[in-house]
Amino acid sequence: MSQILDFESVSVIRDGRAILGPISVTIHEHERWVIVGPNGAGKTTFFQLASTNIHPTSGQVTVLGEILGKCDVFELRPRIGLTTNNLAAAIPDDERVLDLVMSSAYAIVGRWNEEYDLWDESRAISLLTTLGVRELRERRYGTLSEGEKKRVLISRALMPNPELLLLDEPAAGLDLAGREDLLKRLDALALDPASPATLIVTHHLEEIPLGSTHAMLLSNGSIVQSGLIADVLTPENLTAAYGIPITVHQEGGRFFARAL
Numbered sequence: 001m002s003q004i005l006d007f008e009s010v011s012v013i014r015d016g017r018a019i020l021g022p023i024s025v026t027i028h029e030h031e032r033w034v035i036v037g038p039n040g041a042g043k044t045t046f047f048q049l050a051s052t053n054i055h056p057t058s059g060q061v062t063v064l065g066e067i068l069g070k071c072d073v074f075e076l077r078p079r080i081g082l083t084t085n086n087l088a089a090a091i092p093d094d095e096r097v098l099d100l101v102m103s104s105a106y107a108i109v110g111r112w113n114e115e116y117d118l119w120d121e122s123r124a125i126s127l128l129t130t131l132g133v134r135e136l137r138e139r140r141y142g143t144l145s146e147g148e149k150k151r152v153l154i155s156r157a158l159m160p161n162p163e164l165l166l167l168d169e170p171a172a173g174l175d176l177a178g179r180e181d182l183l184k185r186l187d188a189l190a191l192d193p194a195s196p197a198t199l200i201v202t203h204h205l206e207e208i209p210l211g212s213t214h215a216m217l218l219s220n221g222s223i224v225q226s227g228l229i230a231d232v233l234t235p236e237n238l239t240a241a242y243g244i245p246i247t248v249h250q251e252g253g254r255f256f257a258r259a260l
Contacts, residue, residue: 002029003062004164004197005050010059012045020045020221022059027214029163032190033199034208034229037218038242043201044168046218050199051082051166064163078105081162081196083153083170093142097133097152098124100141104159127155131185147178151185165198171207183209205233205248205255217241233257 004027011021020042027033035043048054049061052073061068066076081104091100101124102116128134131151136144144152150170157165170186171179189195190211202208208215208229215232217224219241225232233255238246245260 003027004029004031004064005199006060006062007046007049008060008062010049010056010061012042012049012054013057018221020049021056023223024059025216025223025226027197027199029197030193031197031214032195032209032212033197033214033216034212035199035201035216035218036203036205036208036233036241037224039203040220041218041241042221043218045221046216047084047166047168047199047201050164051080051084052076078160079163081157081160081165083150083157083166084168088149088153091141093140095141096137097128097139097141097144098137100152101127101156101159104156124155124159127158128152131155132181146173147175147182150174150178150182154185162196165196167198167200169202170200171202171204179207183207187211205257208255210253 006026008024009022010024012019035046037043045054049056049068050063052063052068055061055068063076064079098121102120105116105120125134125137128137131154133148133151133155136148136152141149141152154167154170157167171182174182186209190198190209200209200212212229214227215229216226217232217237224241225237233248235246235248238248238257246257247260248255248257250256
């Protein structure tokens with residue numbers, strides 16, 4: 001099984017302080033990972049490294065076989081599907097939804113002079129259908145609800161048929177019905193063997209899709225535990241990461257946690 005993402009003794013230092021690392025972890029194809037941990041644990045920094053948006057201070061990050069600092073990240077990024085709050089904020093309100101999804105094939109935001117054919121349009125519509133928002137394809141991005149935006153951005157992330165899919169808190173800000181509907185669609189994606197290796201950052205265990213195989217638990221920039229999800233998301237590990245007693249249980253394959 002080939003490596004998709006490899007961190008080797010990676011650290012990120014800002015203002016003389018290590019905000020991540022040193023950490024070492026490897027993600028392989030067909031694996032479905034989640035990253036959890038308290039605020040300030042290093043989740044966002046890890047995500048930025050994986051998406052090639054920053055470089056490590058020390059150590060080596062290899063993404064899809066390419067070493068950061070020794071490759072052209074602009075050639076690498078189209079192979080990565082990505083959703084982040086920063087990306088969402090950068091999208092013009094008047095961008096047509098169909099154009100927004102199709103432009104992901106060029107790893108750009110905002111349609112310009114690039115050309116698309118019927119295959120591009122067909123794939124974009126198919127992905128919007130899968131995420132339950134096909135009827136929005138002619139709408140402007142700024143007119144969408146928060147839940148609609150989340151689904152459109154995931155469709156966009158899948159458009160280039162990526163080898164690595166990175167989702168930053170995909171269910172954040174959704175109401176209960178919107179969250180559960182989105183999670184059903186993420187469940188199907190995670191359970192599909194044809195889907196790319198996936199890395200999801202979340203604050204809430206109940207937002208982890210069914211089919212997730214591995215987890216990384218971060219705290220204070222270090223890995224508390226990583227590996228098979230059932231071995232990582234235990235009361236003992238979560239208590240150590242969050243600094244308060246936590247109990248965990250599973251129901252219907254979903255994880256649920258609460259403080260004691």
